[in-house]
Amino acid sequence: MMRALILGGIADASLLAAEIARAGIDAVYSYGGRTRVPADQPLPTRIGGFGGVSGLADYIRRETITHVIDATHPFAAEMSRNAVEACANTGTPLIALERAPWTRRPGDNWIEVGDVAAAAAALPEAPAHVFLAIGRQHIAPFAAKPRHAYTLRFVDPPEAPLPFTADVLVSRGPFTLDGELDMMRKRGIDWVVARNSGGDGAHAKIDAARRLGLPVIMISRPTLPKRLRVESVAEVMQWLGHGDCLGA
The missing domain is CATH 3.40.50 (Rossmann fold)
Incomplete structure (x- = not known):
């Protein structure tokens, strides 16, 4: 049975949470706790850190998480690195929802x-x-x-x-x-x-x-370990096997 963990941070993480809730996927939305009054989410929510790699790995095992989506801010490097290692240690599939960086335009x-x-x-x-x-x-x-x-x-x-x-x-x-x-x-x-x-x-x-x-x-963005990375909510939903439910 699928149970997803969204490591939130970017605005697209909220869009993803809405699509996951609409698809009826069991999931948890996790905030790092930087924002005192985070936006409401249509999923069960937890706030705060995990306690490093070992704490995140323990959470994944304890909560029977089957898929992890890293939708943290592109500069939340420590959390992203911890996710890569914890998912490797637990054998849990990981995908990063990471918006494309800005590029210089004429006049910049x-x-x-x-x-x-x-x-x-x-x-x-x-x-x-x-x-x-x-x-x-x-x-x-x-x-x-x-x-x-x-x-x-x-x-x-x-x-x-x-x-x-x-x-x-x-x-x-x-x-x-x-x-x-x-x-x-x-x-x-x-x-x-x-x-x-x-x-x-x-x-x-x-x-x-x-x-x-x-x-x-x-x-510039920090250098992160190699991981599966996409730029859209639709691609994450396809990865979860629910691409046909997007926007339904």
């Missing part, structure tokens, strides 16, 4: 870097207005350049003091091009720092930066 002014520390180093020495669109877990390296006026945007208000002075926007996407243009103009943004998350929901800030002629420091 990107500075591509390998990690967050390199992104902080790439900022200019002269004071500037910087929009950090990278999530609250990754802002610490920018404390090395406190001269900049930073704008941050989080899903939840920060619980702990920030490592530098910043203007914090609390908002949940998806965001529109007009909205991003308005935000950047009002705040006089000179630089944008973003992770190459891919997908449509977060691309408006990249379009806005192009429209305004702003440089974007683009952080």
